[in-house]
Amino acid sequence: MGAKEDRSQNLLGILSDAARRIAATKAEDPYHLYETLHGTAARLAPVDAFYVCLYSPADNTLFFSYNYDDGVYDHPSTLPMGNGPTAWVVRNRKPFLLRPETEPTQQGGLSFGDTSRVSRSALHVPMRAWGDDGEERLLGVVSAQSYEPDVYDADTVHALQWLADQAGIALQRHRDIALWRGRAEAAQTRRSEHRRQAIAMTDAFVRILKTITKDAEALRPLLPPDGDALRAAVERLCHDCYRSQTEANQLPLHLGQPSTTPPPSSPPPGLPDKLTKTEREILRLLTHGLSNKDIAGRLTTSENTVKFHCKNLFRKLGARNRVEAVRHASSLLPDLDKTYPKG
Numbered sequence: 001m002g003a004k005e006d007r008s009q010n011l012l013g014i015l016s017d018a019a020r021r022i023a024a025t026k027a028e029d030p031y032h033l034y035e036t037l038h039g040t041a042a043r044l045a046p047v048d049a050f051y052v053c054l055y056s057p058a059d060n061t062l063f064f065s066y067n068y069d070d071g072v073y074d075h076p077s078t079l080p081m082g083n084g085p086t087a088w089v090v091r092n093r094k095p096f097l098l099r100p101e102t103e104p105t106q107q108g109g110l111s112f113g114d115t116s117r118v119s120r121s122a123l124h125v126p127m128r129a130w131g132d133d134g135e136e137r138l139l140g141v142v143s144a145q146s147y148e149p150d151v152y153d154a155d156t157v158h159a160l161q162w163l164a165d166q167a168g169i170a171l172q173r174h175r176d177i178a179l180w181r182g183r184a185e186a187a188q189t190r191r192s193e194h195r196r197q198a199i200a201m202t203d204a205f206v207r208i209l210k211t212i213t214k215d216a217e218a219l220r221p222l223l224p225p226d227g228d229a230l231r232a233a234v235e236r237l238c239h240d241c242y243r244s245q246t247e248a249n250q251l252p253l254h255l256g257q258p259s260t261t262p263p264p265s266s267p268p269p270g271l272p273d274k275l276t277k278t279e280r281e282i283l284r285l286l287t288h289g290l291s292n293k294d295i296a297g298r299l300t301t302s303e304n305t306v307k308f309h310c311k312n313l314f315r316k317l318g319a320r321n322r323v324e325a326v327r328h329a330s331s332l333l334p335d336l337d338k339t340y341p342k343g
Helices: 003-023 030-044 085-092 100-107 154-180 192-218 228-249 251-255 277-287 292-299 303-317 322-332
Strands: 049-056 061-069 072-074 077-080 121-130 136-146
Touching: 003 030, 003 154, 030 049, 030 061, 030 136, 030 154, 030 228, 049 251, 061 085, 061 228, 077 192, 077 303, 085 100, 085 121, 085 136, 121 154, 136 154, 192 228, 192 251, 228 251, 277 292, 277 303, 277 322, 292 303, 303 322
Parallel strands: none
Antiparallel strands: 049 061, 049 136, 061 072, 061 077, 121 136
16 A cells, blocks of 8 residues: 555544544534544644634624634634635635735734744635535634645645534534524524623623633642642643633624614714724724733733724724824824723
8 A cells, every 4th residue: 555545544534533523522512623623633734723713694703712822722802804814715615725825815814822923834714514405604714724834735625624514514503403492593683782792791701711711821830740630630620711711702603693783873073984982992092102912901802803903993094004093083083082081
């Protein structure tokens, strides 16, 4: 048997094992499903960073529920559609492989984990399921990335796509069961305001979990060399914290499709109509000279999320940087501080 046949047999064994584990996943444990995807992808090719993002077509929202970089768990985040590779896959519904010609799209996404390092290889694939009528449903995006160049080939693309689809079918099956039981029926009639409140409550809960996680992780270097039982208990606590954050990030998705959105409140005079409340608040903080890190602390969010809002803010104001944005805002709205009280 040649090297190609050996690889095919090995690949078949890896995927068969993954299929059994995915089929056995319980609806209440999506973290275990994503762990299976992550572990299997790492058996197929080098994987330094890995994430699973769920997509809500109702409001074009991306739920980054499971994120790992170099073996370190990165906290979940919820973001609107942007122009990076995840959004590209959602729009085109086909795999995205990092090549020289696709690098601008890869760089258009938000970084996570160790932002001082750049992925040299990246593969993003759609996570799909199919209804009884055969219609394809896009549930999200699965991404594997490496700091080594050229590690993903055509076989890797096909294998990761197959894995993502198996996970998508499992997720859709869990959702269909929930619908059949009636747990989602009432949620589908909720107003979009309820959905926004749920996202805000989830974010607050995740922030609490982040604090607990940091406290748990801080115990690791304090453990005695012979404290195997205590070390195992701390690792279980950390794992439970990671799992809880992943599940909490996905809670708004179970509310179903939002209904008609109530008219937004009028923005302050002079500012663009499409400037969101968060963007206006960030603009106010920018006028006081706060850095992205300081703004993230004020808004209790991540620095990457602030960068994302700043990018949209600059585009809407026609500004190339924060200096121009502040100058533009000052000329349009000299009483910005009176409009929004300081937090």
